[in-house]
Amino acid sequence: MLNIKDIRNDFPILSLSVYGKPLVYLDNGATTQKPRAVVDAITNEYYNVNANVHRGVHFLSQKATELHEQARETIHTFIHAKSTSEIVFTRGTTESVNLVATCFSEACMNEGDEVIVSAMEHHSNIVPWQMAAQRRGIRLKVIPINDKGELLLDEYRKLFTERTRIVSVTHVSNVLGTVNPVKEMVSIAHEHGVPVLIDGAQSAPHIPIDVQDLDCDFFAFSGHKIYGPTGIGVLYGKEEWLDRLPPYQGGGEMIQHVSFEKTTFNELPYKFEAGTPDYVGSHALAVAIDYVSALGMDNIHQYERQLTDYAMSKLQQIEGMRIYGTADDKDAVISFLVGNIHHLDMGTLLDRLGIAVRTGHHCAEPLMHRLGIEGTVRASLAFYNTREEIDILADGIQRLKQMF
Numbered sequence: 001m002l003n004i005k006d007i008r009n010d011f012p013i014l015s016l017s018v019y020g021k022p023l024v025y026l027d028n029g030a031t032t033q034k035p036r037a038v039v040d041a042i043t044n045e046y047y048n049v050n051a052n053v054h055r056g057v058h059f060l061s062q063k064a065t066e067l068h069e070q071a072r073e074t075i076h077t078f079i080h081a082k083s084t085s086e087i088v089f090t091r092g093t094t095e096s097v098n099l100v101a102t103c104f105s106e107a108c109m110n111e112g113d114e115v116i117v118s119a120m121e122h123h124s125n126i127v128p129w130q131m132a133a134q135r136r137g138i139r140l141k142v143i144p145i146n147d148k149g150e151l152l153l154d155e156y157r158k159l160f161t162e163r164t165r166i167v168s169v170t171h172v173s174n175v176l177g178t179v180n181p182v183k184e185m186v187s188i189a190h191e192h193g194v195p196v197l198i199d200g201a202q203s204a205p206h207i208p209i210d211v212q213d214l215d216c217d218f219f220a221f222s223g224h225k226i227y228g229p230t231g232i233g234v235l236y237g238k239e240e241w242l243d244r245l246p247p248y249q250g251g252g253e254m255i256q257h258v259s260f261e262k263t264t265f266n267e268l269p270y271k272f273e274a275g276t277p278d279y280v281g282s283h284a285l286a287v288a289i290d291y292v293s294a295l296g297m298d299n300i301h302q303y304e305r306q307l308t309d310y311a312m313s314k315l316q317q318i319e320g321m322r323i324y325g326t327a328d329d330k331d332a333v334i335s336f337l338v339g340n341i342h343h344l345d346m347g348t349l350l351d352r353l354g355i356a357v358r359t360g361h362h363c364a365e366p367l368m369h370r371l372g373i374e375g376t377v378r379a380s381l382a383f384y385n386t387r388e389e390i391d392i393l394a395d396g397i398q399r400l401k402q403m404f
C-alpha cells in the first residue's frame, strides 16, 4: 500500500499554488515531477563529485564513473536485462527510437523491406521510420485500431510478409491509455523471425517491466517521465542485435582505436554512446528508479489502475463527456472532449483553476485523424495524484460547461 500523503511530501512542487489555487498536476504523461532525492542527487553531484567520466585517473573522475556505471546496473536490474552491455544511455525515447531506426535500417533493411508500426504511435515512433524510409526505400505498414482504441491483432498478423524486417510499437498509448499486448505481439513477430522495438515511454513509469519476459529485442524509455531528470533515457537492446548494428554517432567514447586510415569501435554499450554522456543525469535517473522501486512497481501499478478507474467513472458521469480510449486494458491516461468546447479553451480555463492538463494532438496526429478530431484534453496520472484531485478536475469541468 502506498502512503500518498507521505509520498506527496517528497515532491516539493506539488504544494505550489497556481493562480491562488492548489496545483493539481495531471500532465504526467508529458513529464513527471521530481522527488527531492533526485534533485538532491543532481546538486550533490555537481557540488561534490563532478568530473568527466571513464578516462580520468583522478579521484573525482573515478567517483563520477562509478556513479554512472552503477546507474547502468540499477537500470539493468529494474527492467531485468541480461547484462549491463544491453543498456545504452540516450537522451530519451525519441533518441532511442532514432538510433534503432537509423542503425537497423542501415544494417538490416533494403529497398522494399517493411516496418510495422501502429495507428496509435507517438510521432517519435513514426517520423524516424519515415526518415529511414526515405533513405533506404523501405515501407511503413500500420496496425489499425478499433473504436475502443485497441489494436486489431488479427490485422496485425496479416501485415507480415517476407519483406517484414521489424515491428516498432508503443507499449502504452500516450493518448488513449491503451496497454497493448506487447508480449503476444513479440511472440507473433518472432514466429516470423522479426524483431520488435517497444516504445516504453508511457509504460516504464507505470507497469513493472521485464524485458526478458517480454522477449522484446529493443525497449526505449525516457528518464523525465519516470521521475528522473530531462535529457537522459535508455535504449535496451538484446546483445545479439546491438552487436549486429553499426554505431549511431561517431566521436569520443565509442571508439577503441583511431587512426586516419582506420577506426575500430568500442565494445557494447559504449559503441552507441559517442561523446561525454549525461553522467549526472544517469545517476539522478538511477536515484529516481531506486525511489519507485522502493515504493514497488506493483504497488504503483495497482494504485494507478484504481485511480484511473475512479477517474473514468467520475468523468463519464459528466453530461456531454466523450472519452477517447476505453480499452479493457487501460492505464493512467484519459483523453476527452466535452460537448462542443474546444480542447484549448478547456485546457486554458482548467489552468485558471490550478489544474494542469495537456491539450492538442499529443504528438499523435495520425491517431487524431483516425479518431476524426483535431485534439483532446488529456489528464495523465501519477502515483502522487489523489481521488480528491480527480474530484477537483470533474468539478472544474462542470463549472466550465456551465460557462459555455
Ligand code: PLP
Pocket: 029, 030, 091, 092, 093, 094, 095, 122, 124, 125, 170, 172, 173, 174, 199, 201, 202, 222
Ligand atoms: N513515445 C511516447 C508514447 C510518448 O508519450 C513520448 C512522449 O510523450 C515519446 C515517445 C517521446 O518521449 P521523449 O520526448 O521523452 O523522447
